[in-house]
Amino acid sequence: MLIRAASITAIAKRAAWAALCAAFILQPVGAQSTNFKASAGSKSTAAEAAVGATTTSSGDVAKTLQTAAEALGLARWSGVGGQRLPEVDVINTMEIWGSGTTYSPGPSSKPGEPGTAFKTEYHAALGYNPPAMRVEATRTALGPAAQPGAAPQHTIEVVREKYAWNESELGAGLVPGKGTVTPAVAAVNARLLQLWTLPYGVIKAAIAAGGKTKVSTENGATVLTFPLSGLLSDVMVKATLDAQNEVAKVETQTDNPAHADLNTETEYSDYADHGEILTDVKSPGRIVLKQGGHPVLDLKIKTLDANNPYLIFPVPANVKTAAAQ
Amino acid sequence: MTRYFQSEKLIVAFALLCLLPAAVFAQNNGGPRMDHENTLPPTPVGPTPMAPDGHPDLTGLWNGLADNLLGVPNQMHNVGIEVGTDSTRDIYSGVQIATWPLQNRKRQNNEQNERAATLLRRMGSNRPIYKPQYWQRVKDFDANSNEEDPSNNCMPAGVPRMGVPSYIAQTPTYLIFVYPGQGGLIATATSYRMIPTDGRKHTNLEDLDGTWNGESIGHWEGDTMVVDSIGFNSTSWFDQLGGYFHSENMHVIERFHRDGNTLSWTVTVEDPDVLLEPWTTTPRVVLLNPDPKAILLESLPCSERDFAHVVTKEHH
Numbered sequence: 001m002l003i004r005a006a007s008i009t010a011i012a013k014r015a016a017w018a019a020l021c022a023a024f025i026l027q028p029v030g031a032q033s034t035n036f037k038a039s040a041g042s043k044s045t046a047a048e049a050a051v052g053a054t055t056t057s058s059g060d061v062a063k064t065l066q067t068a069a070e071a072l073g074l075a076r077w078s079g080v081g082g083q084r085l086p087e088v089d090v091i092n093t094m095e096i097w098g099s100g101t102t103y104s105p106g107p108s109s110k111p112g113e114p115g116t117a118f119k120t121e122y123h124a125a126l127g128y129n130p131p132a133m134r135v136e137a138t139r140t141a142l143g144p145a146a147q148p149g150a151a152p153q154h155t156i157e158v159v160r161e162k163y164a165w166n167e168s169e170l171g172a173g174l175v176p177g178k179g180t181v182t183p184a185v186a187a188v189n190a191r192l193l194q195l196w197t198l199p200y201g202v203i204k205a206a207i208a209a210g211g212k213t214k215v216s217t218e219n220g221a222t223v224l225t226f227p228l229s230g231l232l233s234d235v236m237v238k239a240t241l242d243a244q245n246e247v248a249k250v251e252t253q254t255d256n257p258a259h260a261d262l263n264t265e266t267e268y269s270d271y272a273d274h275g276e277i278l279t280d281v282k283s284p285g286r287i288v289l290k291q292g293g294h295p296v297l298d299l300k301i302k303t304l305d306a307n308n309p310y311l312i313f314p315v316p317a318n319v320k321t322a323a324a325q
Numbered sequence: 326m327t328r329y330f331q332s333e334k335l336i337v338a339f340a341l342l343c344l345l346p347a348a349v350f351a352q353n354n355g356g357p358r359m360d361h362e363n364t365l366p367p368t369p370v371g372p373t374p375m376a377p378d379g380h381p382d383l384t385g386l387w388n389g390l391a392d393n394l395l396g397v398p399n400q401m402h403n404v405g406i407e408v409g410t411d412s413t414r415d416i417y418s419g420v421q422i423a424t425w426p427l428q429n430r431k432r433q434n435n436e437q438n439e440r441a442a443t444l445l446r447r448m449g450s451n452r453p454i455y456k457p458q459y460w461q462r463v464k465d466f467d468a469n470s471n472e473e474d475p476s477n478n479c480m481p482a483g484v485p486r487m488g489v490p491s492y493i494a495q496t497p498t499y500l501i502f503v504y505p506g507q508g509g510l511i512a513t514a515t516s517y518r519m520i521p522t523d524g525r526k527h528t529n530l531e532d533l534d535g536t537w538n539g540e541s542i543g544h545w546e547g548d549t550m551v552v553d554s555i556g557f558n559s560t561s562w563f564d565q566l567g568g569y570f571h572s573e574n575m576h577v578i579e580r581f582h583r584d585g586n587t588l589s590w591t592v593t594v595e596d597p598d599v600l601l602e603p604w605t606t607t608p609r610v611v612l613l614n615p616d617p618k619a620i621l622l623e624s625l626p627c628s629e630r631d632f633a634h635v636v637t638k639e640h641h
Contacts (some may be wrong), residue, residue, distance in 0.1 A: 003528075061351070076445070077430055077445075078439075078441035085362065085363070085427070086366070086426055086427045088413045088423065088425075089413075092449075127450075128448065129450040130420075145387070169457075170457050171456075171458075175456055175458075178458075183608065207423045277468060280437055281444075293341055295471060303380075307444060307468070308444055308448050309464050310452065310463045310467055310568065311464075312452055312454055312455075
């Protein structure tokens, strides 16, 4: 009886997967819009061009954002604080573990690839209040660049609000004699962009953009367009939702030539609750990031802890000093 | 695997049944149960009564909120999140949090409710700053709190995790704090503290045997009662959630400030052995029971909760 039940469950799961895959395949993302070209000083024009013909009312925008927030498991309520409390955005901190391939300038691993490919183990700890992210990567070169016996590269890159730094070990620079910390002032914007182009960051930022957020339909898919704020205020975001209202594709664009590295395109797919402790927070199982049309990162998510884990990002004193100069 | 899954469902159902007595009990603890539409702190009403020595009189039954923790602020408030009917604010950072009106709320089942509760209880930004070598330990404790929580098995919560007292009696030389226990699944033992306010000094730390509540001494700073405590064991955690462990060198400073029929409680935790800097909670505000005849009812016996909580880590 139990085996039969298990088989039925397995068949049901396969059917669900098939439906999900079909939905992804049939989903006309249509996000390669050639008219998503923000021009300097004309954000609204760019936004209007990007959204195409259908710009919806503020009520429609709010409804779309709530639906997308619920699809991700971001908009939630519970009787814990009172049975008549509204839904709120419950996501603050999360931790992601994945593996895949990253690319950086250098000899190509194989024809058609833009640079050196690295087998990469990826671990990100992040938070939105305050905005912060710590990415720990262990990379081993593939192809011609691979050095037999070479030790993998291990990096820890951190950003918090207007500060960015690299750590030799977790939390370096906070306790005397524990590791070294190197300010990375020039990397602040690119690292913040990683945070705000994750599906949760997209929904939060679209909500924060208020009346500047537009909703349209492109080839049957819902598209959100909005500017980021703060240090990234010259970046426009175009986010395409899939049939389940999950963020499927995020394109960012700026006309500021000094920020060319902020022109990105990220695809998210294979959404599921990837937590060991389930949270009903959906996360993508695959992340593909491109810059200038070339892959930068292709990641499979192993685990995502969305349970607001204890993650903190204290800014080392020398990083504050460097930022003030 | 399937057998386990089915057993798990049965045990979860049983655990939910176990929760019922606690919920029923919470509605009969002497205060009006409020079906909260927000977690905003109560607005002070009326004058602040003064004791003969000229200081505010803290005496009273402070369970007027009468929610699921015997009148102390609910857990959303405890993490510093003020949820209004159409807006939400993180008190510590001041950040506005997206809020969707009640009438548009998505329906959810009990399991979804529990998972959401786990997230809601941890979404606040005001977190103690541990030394980096302890970051993983805190995470592990919190994630595995169904097994690691030192207050399991009816052990004391300790100071300051025990929160705001439900009852305070103030004399010229002592404060008496009473913390009723809670039976059912939310199991804590009844506890009390007798706090001298006669100007005495702390015992030398090395002469104190570490305890759950430590040695507490109170004094007035203006209209604020400051209770200073040292001499703890290293067994307890210092906040309701989060796996926030501490050493025997923990020093706790509680500040009580009465404003009319409200009492604000703020705690600073110092522990240079494990923390990079002192940590101060966001203020937690309780309400005087409006019924002058209200008394603290007997608590249900504390029942060990391992059985229910070993099932899943999703609702702790």
